[in-house]
Amino acid sequence: MANFIKKLYPAYIPAGGARGDRAFSERSPSPFWVMVRKEFGDHIRSWRFVILLAIVVLACAGSLYASISALKDGQSANAASGEGGSSFLFLRMFTETDGSLPGFLTFLSFLAPLIGIALGFDSVNTERNKGTLSRLLSQPLYRDDFLNAKFVAGLLLIAVVVFSLGFLVMGMGLLTIGFPPTPEEFWRVVFMLLITVVYVGLWLNLSLLFSVRFRQAATSALSGIALWIFFLVFYGMIVSLVGNATSPADTAAASAVIRHQDLMMLLSRLSPAYLFQEAASTLMLPDTRTLNPFITQDQAYLAVNAPLSFGQSLLLVWPQVVAIVAETTLSFAAAYVAFMRQEIRSRS
Amino acid sequence: MESPVIELSGLTKRYGEFTAVSGLDLTIRRGEIFGLLGPNGAGKTTTILMMLGLAEPSSGRATVCGIDATRNPIEVKRRVGYMPDDIGFYEDRTGLDNLIYTAMLNRVPEAEARRRAVHLLDKVGLSAAADKKTGAYSRGMRQRLGLADVLIKRPEVVILDEPTLGIDPEGVRELLTLIRELSRDEGLTVLLSSHHLHQVQQICDRVGLFVGGKLIASGDLAALSQLLDGEAAYAVEADVAGWSDALHETLRGLARVTSVVLTEPDALDAAARPDIVTVRVSGTDDVSAELAASVVGSGASLLGLRPLRYGLDEIYHRYFEGGGNLGQLH
Numbered sequence: 001m002a003n004f005i006k007k008l009y010p011a012y013i014p015a016g017g018a019r020g021d022r023a024f025s026e027r028s029p030s031p032f033w034v035m036v037r038k039e040f041g042d043h044i045r046s047w048r049f050v051i052l053l054a055i056v057v058l059a060c061a062g063s064l065y066a067s068i069s070a071l072k073d074g075q076s077a078n079a080a081s082g083e084g085g086s087s088f089l090f091l092r093m094f095t096e097t098d099g100s101l102p103g104f105l106t107f108l109s110f111l112a113p114l115i116g117i118a119l120g121f122d123s124v125n126t127e128r129n130k131g132t133l134s135r136l137l138s139q140p141l142y143r144d145d146f147l148n149a150k151f152v153a154g155l156l157l158i159a160v161v162v163f164s165l166g167f168l169v170m171g172m173g174l175l176t177i178g179f180p181p182t183p184e185e186f187w188r189v190v191f192m193l194l195i196t197v198v199y200v201g202l203w204l205n206l207s208l209l210f211s212v213r214f215r216q217a218a219t220s221a222l223s224g225i226a227l228w229i230f231f232l233v234f235y236g237m238i239v240s241l242v243g244n245a246t247s248p249a250d251t252a253a254a255s256a257v258i259r260h261q262d263l264m265m266l267l268s269r270l271s272p273a274y275l276f277q278e279a280a281s282t283l284m285l286p287d288t289r290t291l292n293p294f295i296t297q298d299q300a301y302l303a304v305n306a307p308l309s310f311g312q313s314l315l316l317v318w319p320q321v322v323a324i325v326a327e328t329t330l331s332f333a334a335a336y337v338a339f340m341r342q343e344i345r346s347r348s
Numbered sequence: 349m350e351s352p353v354i355e356l357s358g359l360t361k362r363y364g365e366f367t368a369v370s371g372l373d374l375t376i377r378r379g380e381i382f383g384l385l386g387p388n389g390a391g392k393t394t395t396i397l398m399m400l401g402l403a404e405p406s407s408g409r410a411t412v413c414g415i416d417a418t419r420n421p422i423e424v425k426r427r428v429g430y431m432p433d434d435i436g437f438y439e440d441r442t443g444l445d446n447l448i449y450t451a452m453l454n455r456v457p458e459a460e461a462r463r464r465a466v467h468l469l470d471k472v473g474l475s476a477a478a479d480k481k482t483g484a485y486s487r488g489m490r491q492r493l494g495l496a497d498v499l500i501k502r503p504e505v506v507i508l509d510e511p512t513l514g515i516d517p518e519g520v521r522e523l524l525t526l527i528r529e530l531s532r533d534e535g536l537t538v539l540l541s542s543h544h545l546h547q548v549q550q551i552c553d554r555v556g557l558f559v560g561g562k563l564i565a566s567g568d569l570a571a572l573s574q575l576l577d578g579e580a581a582y583a584v585e586a587d588v589a590g591w592s593d594a595l596h597e598t599l600r601g602l603a604r605v606t607s608v609v610l611t612e613p614d615a616l617d618a619a620a621r622p623d624i625v626t627v628r629v630s631g632t633d634d635v636s637a638e639l640a641a642s643v644v645g646s647g648a649s650l651l652g653l654r655p656l657r658y659g660l661d662e663i664y665h666r667y668f669e670g671g672g673n674l675g676q677l678h
Contacts, residue, residue, distance in 0.1 A: 028457040038449060045440070131436025135497070138400055138430035139453040140422045344402045 031141040032149055039153030043119060049157075052118050056111050056165065063097065063104040064169055068176050070098035088286055088307065090181040091188060093173045095284050104169055105192075105284055109276055110232065112196055115161065116203025117224040119154045122217035123208060124339065129215070137344050147339050150208060151201075151332060158200045166193040184310045191314065192283045195321060199276045202328040203228070209335035212342065231273045239267045269320070272327050279320040283313055291316060351414065353378045353505055353537045354399065358408035361394050361561075368394045370561045372408070376539060381531050383548035384541040386558030392541040393433065395558075396507055399539075400430055413504055426454070429498030433510035433541075435490060439483030443474060443493050446482055447500050454501040461500070468496040472526065488519035495526065505537045506530075512547050520544075524551050583630040585611070587652035588643055591625035595646045602638050604631045624651060 029037075043049050071092060097103040102110070124147070127133040137143060166189060174180060181189070206227060210220040243264045248256045268274045282288045286307035308316065354376040361369040369391040376382045384392050397403035399410050401421025410417040417424045437446045444465055451461035469478045472492040477485065485493065491511060498506055508527070512520045528551045531538050542548045548555055549569065556566035565572055588595070599608045609628045629639055636653060643650045 028452065028455045031453045031455065034449070034452045042438075042440075130439070131432060131434045132438060134402070134432040135430075135435060135437075135450075135494075136453070137402060138425055138428075138432070139450060139501070140426040140455075141453060142422065344397070 031139065032145045035141075035145065035149035036153045036156070039123075039149055040157060043153065043157050048118055052115055053161065056115065056161070057168075059107040059111055060104060060165055060169055061172075062101045063107045064093070064172055066097045066099075066101040067093050067095070067103055068173065070096045071177060073098065088185060089177070089179050090170075090173065090185045091284050091286070093177070094169070094189070094192075095281065105280055108165075108196060109199075109273065109280065112162070112200045113203040113228045113232075113273075115158060116154075116200040116205075117207045117221065117228060119157065120150070120204045120207030121211055121221040121224050123150045123154075124211040125215050125217055125220060126211075129217075134344055143344075144336065144340060147208070147212075147336060151205065154204045154208075155197070155201050158204065159197045162193050162196050162200065166190075166196075187310055188283050188286070188313070192280050195276065195279050195283070195324065198321075198324050198328055199272065202272050202324065202331060205328055205331035205335055209331055209338060212335050212338045231271045235271045235273070236268070239264060242267065269323065272324060275320045275324050275327075279317040279324065282317045282320075286310075286313055288313070288316070291320075352376060353380075353413060354539065355411040356395070356399070356408070357411075359395065359398060359405050359410055360407045361391070361398060361403065362406045368561055369398070369405075372561075372563055374556060374563060374566070376537060378537055379531070379535050380554065381528070381538040381540065381552045383552035383555035384539060384558055385543065385545065385548055385555050386541075387543055390558045391561040392558055393509055396430070396509055396539070396541065399507065400425060400428060426501070427503055428505045428507060429501060429503035430507045431494045431498045431509060431511060433513060435494040435497075437482035437485075437490065437493065437497075440481060442479050443469065443482050443485065444478045446493065447496055450497050451500045456501070464500055465496070468499055469493075472496045473522075488515045488523075491515055491519070491523060492526075495523070495530075499530065503536070505539065507539045507541075509541050510543075511540065512542060512544055520547055527551060582632070582634050583628055583656040584634075584636050584639055585626060585628050585652075585654050585656050586639060586643065586650060587624050587626050588648050589624050589651055590648035591627070592646070592648070595643065595648055596627075598642050598646060599627075599629060599639065602631075602635060602642060604633050605635055605639075606630050606632060628656065 071089065074092075074096070094104045097106075101107075124133070127136070133146075136146065170181070170189060203224070207220065207224040210223045211217070214220040214223065243260075246260065246263075248260050269278075278291055282291065286309075289303060289308060352375045354374070356372050356374040359369060359372040359374075360367070372395060384395070386392050394403060398405045399412055399417050401410075401417040401424055404418055412424045413427045415423045415427075437443070438449070441449070444462075447465035447468065448458070448461045451464060452458060456464065466475075466478070469475050472495055474489060474492055474496070477489060482490065482493065495508075495511070498508070506527075511523060511527070515523065524547060527538060527540070530536055540548060540552065554566060554568050555572070556563050557572070558564070596608060599605060607630045609630075611626045611628050629635060634655070636655060640650055640653055
């Protein structure tokens, strides 16, 4: 049918008669996925991404080396003292270190935000400055598809990078220590990588927000990096400063001390970096039984001295996971609203 | 088919206190080339954005191809190709890739998109540069690629915002010829905004003068000049060697001649032939024949004779510089 019409009116079919549309939409993807595909390709081909990947891979290889040498020392020490140190040996590859370099997890929590920022900081303002935004939006697509495509393409790429890094480390470790992971260990790692993706997604959204808000790519990159450094370095300092200033007197009641400590925990947990650290390290260290700094002597004494199961660890960090997802969603919503309210003009 | 392609009624856009477009009424017929003319900041681009549903009007309606542009922008954008005034492409992609991308955003399958892109690149004369990255394109090439980009979705209406901005005269001529051809061959309706008057004059069927958010006049050239003078006027310009006051009187005495004015010669011409005088004769009808006869009859030599039509430049000047005239015109 479509062919027949095409023969009759070659010029008019694609202009968007209902028939022509349906004929095309069966064979061609929606504009949204076309944009995602293009964004994804752009990211992969860009120099920025190659450089970033090189840094992250180097960091991971370094931390892997450090942890493996630590594990070897630890193993021989354990063997000497006659203890069975093999519990969750595979997971310890991600956290343990011989002191020369930070572990994989630390590196990841440190560098992952950088990937998010680098992928997003110029995504909207550059299109605007180069005049491609108004051309793009005059095509038959919804305005929010543009921002959604930027986000989805970025997140897809992040997922690919994080998971391939994680599996790479697992594979390398497997080769070097020759000790296969149990299914539980495997799922713990996979879930940790999943949380990492969401966490990087948060930084991607923040940098998207900045790129909507600021017309200059440099300003937007700088604000992203400033926020990253703020949460990584200064936020903890500020929280402890506030903690010192407001700490109850030594003679205060226990309830007052506990209330104060709860408040400090709440403040710390506003920071996505802290949340991620808590969630990821709890998953990687099954021995962590609680994230609460206060436990009664009875609790400490009577608790079974055994690692938690995967489900229980997950239950422990579930609030953290929800909080990270919420913060990610919030920052995307902010970018979305800011973008939808903006006037589309060429280069202004 | 007689229903108008673009119909704006009472279209108004306010930004806070500032009114960018106020109460615009405009009708454009199918197959027409319409020139939207006005100085910078007159509200041309805002009007265009409202037609595409990219900006929301404060009041009034914009209907394109019978579809409300504010309510259903997607359908409008499917039928309308828009070239922004400072068009940009993805600079690390080739011209061909950029076109294919646009086509695919319009749900054209990839093979068909490639076929069309190659065809259009050939049409706008960019075949040789198809595999070059657009970052290396010159301004004129970008504009031509922009035209191909607009046409690849096979629109019914093409809106070009300042298509000739920043291109050299030869490039402008080529581009305008291209637009004219396309409009004629494919029956496209073209809306063209510009502040370059003589360019618009070359190809537009009708023009609309746009100042301060208002459309103060629209129509073809004759209608516009009539609006200015209040009556039909013909003017002839003659280059005469051996000018005398007697000849001046003779010409003035001719039937239907209303005025004879000596004009300032062009600086370049005057340097070459100081004895040549250029005179502008206006009348209520075409007086070229009588004029030529009298000049030759008086013994002077007639070196040039050209009928004058009011160019848009003059119309433009009369409208904008004679600010007092504006009220009178309404």
